[in-house]
Amino acid sequence: MIRLELAGANTRVHSTLCGACPQGPTGCCASPPGVEWSDIGRIVSLGGAGWLLEQMAGGSLRPGQRGLLMLRVEPRDSDGRALPKRCAFHGHEGCTIPPERRAATCNYYVCDDAFAHGGEPSGNPEALAGRRAHDALVDLYGRWDLELAARIREGWPDGPPWNQDFLEWLGREHERLASRAASTAPALTPR
Numbered sequence: 001m002i003r004l005e006l007a008g009a010n011t012r013v014h015s016t017l018c019g020a021c022p023q024g025p026t027g028c029c030a031s032p033p034g035v036e037w038s039d040i041g042r043i044v045s046l047g048g049a050g051w052l053l054e055q056m057a058g059g060s061l062r063p064g065q066r067g068l069l070m071l072r073v074e075p076r077d078s079d080g081r082a083l084p085k086r087c088a089f090h091g092h093e094g095c096t097i098p099p100e101r102r103a104a105t106c107n108y109y110v111c112d113d114a115f116a117h118g119g120e121p122s123g124n125p126e127a128l129a130g131r132r133a134h135d136a137l138v139d140l141y142g143r144w145d146l147e148l149a150a151r152i153r154e155g156w157p158d159g160p161p162w163n164q165d166f167l168e169w170l171g172r173e174h175e176r177l178a179s180r181a182a183s184t185a186p187a188l189t190p191r
Contacts, residue, residue, distance in 0.1 A: 002110065002118035002130035009042065009178045011137060012099060012107040013130045015114035019094075022113055024084070029095070032087035033105040036067040037148035038141045040167065041174025046100040049167040056162065060088045063162055066149065070103075108137045144177050 005012040021027035035043070043052060052068070055061040061068040071088040089097045099107050110118075110130060120127035151173070152160055160166045 002115065002120075002124070002127040004126065004130055004133055006133065008182055009104070009137075009140065009174075010046075010100075010107070011133050013110045013134055015110045015118055015130075017114040017117040018110075023111075026084060026086040026090055028106075028109060028111070029087040029090040030084060032070040032072065032089075033103045033109075034064055034067050034069055035061060035103045036141070036145045037152065037170065038144035038174060038177070039103045039105075040067055041144075041148065041170040041172075041177075042104060043101055044167045044171030045174045045178075048101050049164060049171065051101055052167060053164070063159075066145065104137065104141050108134055110134060140181060144174075147177070148173060 001016045003014040005014070018027065024030070040052065043049075052061065056063075056068070060071045062071070063069075072085045073088045074085045075083045077083055087095075089095055095102065095106060097106075115127055115131055118124060118127040118130065120131055148170070156166075
């Protein structure tokens with residue numbers, strides 16, 4: 001089953017299949033997405049600048065070419081055997097990060113297996129709405145990342161300073177982009 005939480009750029013798509021992922025116990029978290037420029041701006045706009053700086057200082061997030069990269073860890077089971085590498089934020093019951101601190105992809109990505117399991121091929125309205133929201137978010141965040149990347153290269157040709165001022169700038173830019181997009185993304189607007 002697919003379930004939507006429509007909230008504009010903060011929309012979340014859920015699937016019951018995720019809890020029993022056919023890809024294994026860590027599913028998508030085996031290869032976590034980057035926390036890209038638009039994600040950082042969204043997290044900051046929701047009050048998470050301090051959290052980002054803490055995670056960078058602790059090594060769970062590190063600067064990359066398109067934002068921040070999540071640390072992958074090789075946890076051990078109760079017998080001391082190594083488990084497959086996964087996102088440092090993946091716990092025994094899934095993601096340990098609240099939704100407002102996650103990369104947007106972690107909130108909206110649902111694999112094709114989940115859409116099929118949720119009834120997309122048979123025309124289930126919730127699954128179809130989930131697919132529309134997913135596709136709209138991929139497009140929206142992709143465009144925002146390109147625009148933000150260009151502005152960052154222009155303003156900080158040697159790379160951003162990764163301090164409070166830079167994060168706050170990204171938060172303001174995200175709010176500007178979200179405001180501009182609010183009327184142009186009907187698949188993400190609550191009815």
